[in-house]
Amino acid sequence: MKFNTRAIHAGQKPEETTGAVMPPIFQTSTYAQEAPNIHQGYDYARVGNPTRTALEKLIAGLEEAAECACFASGVAAIDAILKTLKPGDHVVSTNDLYGGTYRLFTTVFEPYGIGFSFVDMTKPDLVEQAIKPNTKLIWIETPTNPLLRIIDIRTVAEMTAKRNILSAVDNTFASPYLQQPLVLGADIVMHSTTKYLGGHSDIIGGAVASSNEEFMDKIRFQVKTTGAVPGPMDCYLTLRGIKTLHVRMERSVENAKEIANFLNQHQLVEHVHYPGLQNHPQFELAARQMKDSGAMMSFSLKDNTTERAMKVMSSTNVFTLAESLGGVESLISHPASMTHGSIPKEVREKAGLSDSLIRLSVGIEDVEDLINDLEMALTT
Ligand code: P1T
Numbered sequence: 001m002k003f004n005t006r007a008i009h010a011g012q013k014p015e016e017t018t019g020a021v022m023p024p025i026f027q028t029s030t031y032a033q034e035a036p037n038i039h040q041g042y043d044y045a046r047v048g049n050p051t052r053t054a055l056e057k058l059i060a061g062l063e064e065a066a067e068c069a070c071f072a073s074g075v076a077a078i079d080a081i082l083k084t085l086k087p088g089d090h091v092v093s094t095n096d097l098y099g100g101t102y103r104l105f106t107t108v109f110e111p112y113g114i115g116f117s118f119v120d121m122t123k124p125d126l127v128e129q130a131i132k133p134n135t136k137l138i139w140i141e142t143p144t145n146p147l148l149r150i151i152d153i154r155t156v157a158e159m160t161a162k163r164n165i166l167s168a169v170d171n172t173f174a175s176p177y178l179q180q181p182l183v184l185g186a187d188i189v190m191h192s193t194t195k196y197l198g199g200h201s202d203i204i205g206g207a208v209a210s211s212n213e214e215f216m217d218k219i220r221f222q223v224k225t226t227g228a229v230p231g232p233m234d235c236y237l238t239l240r241g242i243k244t245l246h247v248r249m250e251r252s253v254e255n256a257k258e259i260a261n262f263l264n265q266h267q268l269v270e271h272v273h274y275p276g277l278q279n280h281p282q283f284e285l286a287a288r289q290m291k292d293s294g295a296m297m298s299f300s301l302k303d304n305t306t307e308r309a310m311k312v313m314s315s316t317n318v319f320t321l322a323e324s325l326g327g328v329e330s331l332i333s334h335p336a337s338m339t340h341g342s343i344p345k346e347v348r349e350k351a352g353l354s355d356s357l358i359r360l361s362v363g364i365e366d367v368e369d370l371i372n373d374l375e376m377a378l379t380t
Helices: 003-009 050-063 074-082 099-109 124-130 153-161 213-226 232-242 245-264 283-289 306-313 345-350 367-379
Strands: 067-071 090-094 115-119 135-141 166-170 188-192 206-210 269-273 296-301 331-333 358-361
Touching: 003 050, 003 245, 050 067, 050 206, 050 232, 067 074, 067 213, 074 099, 074 188, 074 206, 074 213, 090 099, 099 115, 099 135, 115 124, 124 153, 135 153, 153 166, 206 213, 245 269, 245 296, 245 367, 296 306, 306 331, 306 358, 306 367
Parallel strands: 090 115, 090 135, 135 166, 166 188
Antiparallel strands: 067 206, 188 206, 269 296, 296 358, 331 358
16 A cells, blocks of 8 residues: 555554544553463553554554654653663664754663764765674664754664664654654664654654564563553544554645745855755755655854844744744744753764754745744844
8 A cells, every 4th residue: 555545544443342443542551361471461551551552553654664663752762772782782872863862872771881973974984884793773863853864874773783783763854654664774762752653743652663573572562561552532532643654744744845045045044954955055955865755944144143143033933932843834943052952062062953043934824924933033
C-alpha cells in the first residue's frame, strides 16, 4: 500500500466485539486471566494495551519497520534506546541536535559511563574519524534542530553496517511522510510523537521502531522494566492525528516554502536555514533523501542582537511564541533560551547556534496571514 493509505489503515482493523472502526480507548490497568498467565494477549497495562498496540502497528507501518514501541515522551524513547548500551560504550552524535537530547546524553548517561563524541555529521569523514573500538551507536538527527542541517543517512548507515554499530535516526523533524530512515539503511528510527505524528499539540509521546529483532527485544524489556509508557487516551489521540499526517504535511510544507522564500528575500533578514532553499549547503542531499523539504526553518536578522530577535518573537499574532513544533498551528521560538537553553553557550556557539536565531514551525493556516504576520513583526 502507498503511504497515504497506510497512514489510515496500517495495522488497523475494526474492533472485534463491536466493529468499532476506530480502536476503543482501553482505559484499564489490568486484564482478567483464566489461569495464571493464561490470557488473551494482555496481562498488565505497563507491558501492553490494545490502544497502544494499534498505534505501534500504525507507526511501524509508516516507517516500514517490523516493530514499534511507544513511550510517554520523545525523551523517554531516546532514554530507552540509550539504556540498551552498557557503561564503557561510546556513542557518536551530531553536534546540532535537540537540547533535551544533549542534556540526556551528557547529564544522565555520561555519569553512568557512556562516552559521547559530538561532531558535525554533515561531513561523513568526521563521523568516520570519531568512531572508536567501543562505539556502539551513531545518533543521527536529520534535519537537525534548530539549524536544519541534513545528514546523509545512507552513507552513515553503510559506515555502521560494516562495523557492528547500530545507527539510530531521530526522525521527528521530517516525520515518516518525508523521510523513512529504515528504508535508507538505518537500524533504528525514533520519534517525538508529540510533534508531526500527533499533529495537534495536545499530547506528549515517543516511539522507537526497528526491524532488528534483538534490539527490539531489548526495547520491549525496557518498556516492561522501566515503564515510561503512554496512557491509552494519548495513544488514541496520536493515532487519530496520524490519520491526517500526509494532508497536514503537504499543506505545512507548501506554506513553509513560501515563507522561506519571503524571508530569504527580506531586506532585514540575514540568513534562512531551510533545506528547500537552493543556498542550503545540503540542498541536493535533502532533495534526494526527503520527499520534500519540511516545515521547520530558522533564521537570523541583519540586526544580529538578541534584543531585536526577542522583539520580533514577541510581536507576532498568528505565530504563537512557544516551544515544540509539528502542530497545525504555527509557532515561533528562541532556541538559545528555550529548547536549547540547557546546552552551554560556548557549545551552542561552536555548533553555530547564535543567541539571535529565531525558529519557526510552520502550520496549516492561510499562508498570506502567516507572511503578513512575519512582515509586521519584522518591521515593528
Ligand atoms: O518533547 P518530547 O516528546 O520528549 O521529545 C523530545 C524531542 C526529541 N527529538 C527532537 C528532534 C525534538 O525536537 C524533541 C522535542 N523538541 C521540542 C520540544 C522543540 O521545541 O524543539
